[in-house]
Amino acid sequence: MNAALEAMSLGIRYKRSWALRDCSVSIPEGRVVGLVGPNGAGKTTFLHAVVGLLRPTTGSVRTAGEVAFMAQDKPLYDGFKVAEMLKLGARLNPGWDQESALARLAGLGIPTGRKVGKLSGGQQAQVALTLALARRPRVLVLDEPLANLDPLARHDVMRSLMTGVAETGMTVVLSSHVVSDLAETCDWLVVLNGGRVQVSGDIEDLLAEHLILSGPVELAGSLPQGARVVGASRAERQATLLVKGVRVVDPRWVVRQASLDDLVMAYLRSPDEAALPRPAGVGA
Amino acid sequence: MIWLTFRQHRAQLVVTFGMLLVLGVMFLVSGLEAAGYIAEHAPAGCPSLALVCGDLNAALSDRYQMVYNVYGWLPIVAPALVGAFWGAPLLGREYERGTNRLVWTQSVPVGRWLAVKLGLIAAVVAAAGLLMSAMVSLWRPVFGRHDVFGNVGTFNMVGVAPAAWWLFAFVVGAAAGALLRRTLPAMAVVVAVVAIATMGLFKLSAYYAEPTRVDAREWRYTGDQRLLRNAWLDPAGNETEETPQGVCPRGTDVGRSSAEQDAFLRCLSGKGYRQIVYLHEPTQFWRFQLTEAALLLTTAGALGAVTVSRVLRRKA
Numbered sequence: 001m002n003a004a005l006e007a008m009s010l011g012i013r014y015k016r017s018w019a020l021r022d023c024s025v026s027i028p029e030g031r032v033v034g035l036v037g038p039n040g041a042g043k044t045t046f047l048h049a050v051v052g053l054l055r056p057t058t059g060s061v062r063t064a065g066e067v068a069f070m071a072q073d074k075p076l077y078d079g080f081k082v083a084e085m086l087k088l089g090a091r092l093n094p095g096w097d098q099e100s101a102l103a104r105l106a107g108l109g110i111p112t113g114r115k116v117g118k119l120s121g122g123q124q125a126q127v128a129l130t131l132a133l134a135r136r137p138r139v140l141v142l143d144e145p146l147a148n149l150d151p152l153a154r155h156d157v158m159r160s161l162m163t164g165v166a167e168t169g170m171t172v173v174l175s176s177h178v179v180s181d182l183a184e185t186c187d188w189l190v191v192l193n194g195g196r197v198q199v200s201g202d203i204e205d206l207l208a209e210h211l212i213l214s215g216p217v218e219l220a221g222s223l224p225q226g227a228r229v230v231g232a233s234r235a236e237r238q239a240t241l242l243v244k245g246v247r248v249v250d251p252r253w254v255v256r257q258a259s260l261d262d263l264v265m266a267y268l269r270s271p272d273e274a275a276l277p278r279p280a281g282v283g284a
Numbered sequence: 285m286i287w288l289t290f291r292q293h294r295a296q297l298v299v300t301f302g303m304l305l306v307l308g309v310m311f312l313v314s315g316l317e318a319a320g321y322i323a324e325h326a327p328a329g330c331p332s333l334a335l336v337c338g339d340l341n342a343a344l345s346d347r348y349q350m351v352y353n354v355y356g357w358l359p360i361v362a363p364a365l366v367g368a369f370w371g372a373p374l375l376g377r378e379y380e381r382g383t384n385r386l387v388w389t390q391s392v393p394v395g396r397w398l399a400v401k402l403g404l405i406a407a408v409v410a411a412a413g414l415l416m417s418a419m420v421s422l423w424r425p426v427f428g429r430h431d432v433f434g435n436v437g438t439f440n441m442v443g444v445a446p447a448a449w450w451l452f453a454f455v456v457g458a459a460a461g462a463l464l465r466r467t468l469p470a471m472a473v474v475v476a477v478v479a480i481a482t483m484g485l486f487k488l489s490a491y492y493a494e495p496t497r498v499d500a501r502e503w504r505y506t507g508d509q510r511l512l513r514n515a516w517l518d519p520a521g522n523e524t525e526e527t528p529q530g531v532c533p534r535g536t537d538v539g540r541s542s543a544e545q546d547a548f549l550r551c552l553s554g555k556g557y558r559q560i561v562y563l564h565e566p567t568q569f570w571r572f573q574l575t576e577a578a579l580l581l582t583t584a585g586a587l588g589a590v591t592v593s594r595v596l597r598r599k600a
Contacts, residue, residue, distance in 0.1 A: 051389050055597075071385035077292070078381075084291060091287055092390035135391070 002064060004029040004139050004171035005050060009059035012045050018195055019045040022059070025190060025200045026277075027173070029064065029138075032165060034182030034203075035175040036264055037192035043175040044072060046192060047143050050173065064171075065138030066095065072143040074128035078117030082127055085116060086134070093135045101134035104160070122153030129157060133164045140164075142174040146181050158185055183260045191267050198267050199275045203260065206275065210263055214240045215253040224249065230273045231266030242266040244275065285392060285400040293405065296369055300412055307354075307416070311423040314351045318344060318426050331428025333507045344427055355420075359440040360482055362416065363453035366409055367474035371457015372467050374401065375595065379465035398595050402458065402588065409454045413447030420446075431508035433566035436486050443569070448577035453478050455584040455591070462594045485576060492575040493568050500559035512562040519556030528557055 003026045010023040020042045027033055037043050048054040049061050051069040076085055082105065090096040105112060110123050119127065125145065132140055145161070146154045162185060165172055176182055182189075189206060191199035199206065210230070217239045220232070227246040232239060242258055249255060258266075267273055290297070322331055322340070330337035331344065345352060378384040388394045420441045424430070432442045440449060456477045460470035495512050516524050532551035535544035564572070 048385075053385060053388060066391070067389075069385070069389040071382060071389070073382055075382035075386045077383060077386075079295075080291070088288055088387075089390070091285065092387070092392045094391060131386075 004064050007061040010061050011058035013057040020195045023197045031188040032186045033173040033188040034186035035190045041192040042195040063139045067139045068132040068135045068137035070128050070132045070142045076116045083112040089131050097134045104130050139171045179261050179264050210258040212256050212258050213253040289404050315423050315426040359437045363449040364475050364478045366450045367453030367457035368471040371454040372461045372470035374458045376461030376467035376470045409450045410447045413450040416446045433569045434508040443573040444577050448580040452580040452584045455587045459587040459591045462591045492572050495562040508566040510564040517558045
């Protein structure tokens, strides 16, 4: 399968410090990718490199075909009417789809004669999203699309995004520092932590290969071979572990499936652990 | 892109040409009215800088005090406004509002976006500057003022000077906006740079050409020369900046009398000392205009290159 987005040893350095180091990911086409990580992990830097706003210091990043971007805070020209924002899109992009843009805005009840600055935050987000979708991109990159939106607007934005995905089959990459934003919509997870890619993979596969075990502390020393403890916490004589690569365990453990939240938290707390596909042609 | 540039700067365009229109109307009305007044009151050969026109000139400057005041401020205020309101927000505002991330991620390459913006607005600014110069050149002769060289304020309002100054200020603003990424500080930089450049180029203009050296006794002030300095020639033909000492007795004048000073100068003259004057003649007008324009536009070109490289370096 072709990669929609591929980063090879991508590194970006600001003045002295590295914002991203040695990031390699390969994301298949047609996925909805959730990019998560704590504040300052390098999410925005990574996305800016993907859309060409930043030049890589090392390595490379490439996308399959046209990329559209919706930046954090959804910047628009406040003094422009909505129709003028669409005209901007049409003038600056050869593949512009004016008809679908107008239909989308009409469907959302956003008047095209109104100035952008007079719209609500949710409506502005919808205009910004319309601007990105009307370019008919192969890859759509959204930086914190749900930040600063009320719950209703979050829902509406997510729904219209998903409609767009269903219609075109494009690949979407969206970042968030709130994991629950992503659980329902994404099928691929990338965890960035301290400027490095910690996890990249299909969410179903990731959930299937991670288990949460709770049981007496002394059992923790006798896990089966091949098991890797990603995260552990203990209270009194009780231990709770998030382990990778285990199917059968001692029956004294209480076993449950890890949630996306459990998984992300466990990795973020153990920055040295990683769940990445082996680079092709390297290792055994 | 052209549409976007004009749409984004619609307000500035309207205000700029509105202000030029107001100035044009002011020049036209005052010019027509003054022409009428002169036809009724002027002695033959007036208005001019000739002595017989003194009364008329005083009357004219009383009548048009306000217009002269506005005109007097234009050489420094106009470029500052152009730089602050055309230049500084050009990139400063995009960075400030994050809209650079919107336009720089459209299909149009960033280089073309910037080239169209800088190019179109520079053309508009230059055209506005030339229009200003044309208006001033039509207006001043009505008042009998054909002097365009001696006064640096007037010199900066005629010929190609307004276009060069305004372009310079525009690029200073654009570069400051690109480097500081904020509009307001960039505006402050423009005002400071325009003020310093006005002073600096005035000082520097003494060296635009080799000055003319004339004997003080043969020299007459025409009202349109730039005086640089005086010097003395001793009987042997050596030049010295200082007034010769210990050659003639030098008394001190009391009250309003200048008898002692006159006697001193007569004595020096009698002993073969001569006073000379260094100055630039108005025939150097175009040489000065073009030298100043070249200096301003070369600096603007360098700052423009800094701006472009800053934007293309891709540090969002």
